Amino acid sequence: MDNPTNVAMNAIGQFFQALEQETIAGDFPALAARFSEPFIAASPNGARVAQRAVFVQAMPARKELFEKMGKNSTRLISLETTEIDARYTMAKTRWQLTFQREGHDPQKVFADSTYIVDTAAQPFQIILYLTSQDLPRVLAEKGILPR
Numbered sequence: 001m002d003n004p005t006n007v008a009m010n011a012i013g014q015f016f017q018a019l020e021q022e023t024i025a026g027d028f029p030a031l032a033a034r035f036s037e038p039f040i041a042a043s044p045n046g047a048r049v050a051q052r053a054v055f056v057q058a059m060p061a062r063k064e065l066f067e068k069m070g071k072n073s074t075r076l077i078s079l080e081t082t083e084i085d086a087r088y089t090m091a092k093t094r095w096q097l098t099f100q101r102e103g104h105d106p107q108k109v110f111a112d113s114t115y116i117v118d119t120a121a122q123p124f125q126i127i128l129y130l131t132s133q134d135l136p137r138v139l140a141e142k143g144i145l146p147r
Helices: 003-023 029-033 052-068 134-142
Strands: 035-041 046-050 071-083 086-101 108-116 125-131
Touching: 003 029, 003 071, 003 086, 029 035, 029 052, 035 052, 046 052, 108 134
Parallel strands: 035 125
Antiparallel strands: 035 046, 071 086, 086 108, 108 125
C-alpha cells in the first residue's frame, strides 16, 4: 500500500534510474532537461550558478574525455532520499565509474553526489548538484588522468 511519501520516493527512484540510463546512453538533451534553469553546481572547489545550456554543451566533451581515459561503464550503485518538505527532496547517490585501459586491470572509481530535486510537478528538476570529490584529482591520483 503506497502512501504519498512512498509514491514520491518511488518517483524519485524512477527519476534517478532514468538519469542513469540517459548518462549511459549519452542522451544529453534528456539529461539537461532534468536540471532547472539555472541550477547550483557545487564541488570541493566551490559553488556557482550554472546555466543548463552551458552544462549540456560541455557534456559531449566530458564523455569523450572519459572514454579516452578508458571509462567503459557508469552505474548508480546507491540512492538515499530524504524528503526536505512537500516540494524538495534530497538525494544522496554513489556512482561507480569503471575504467579499463589496454594492458591494465579495470579500475573502479566511486563518485558521491548529492542532489536537491524539486518534486512539485513532473518532470522533476534538479536545483542543486553537489559533487563530493574533486574527480579530476581522484582520477590523477589513480593514474587514469595524466597529471
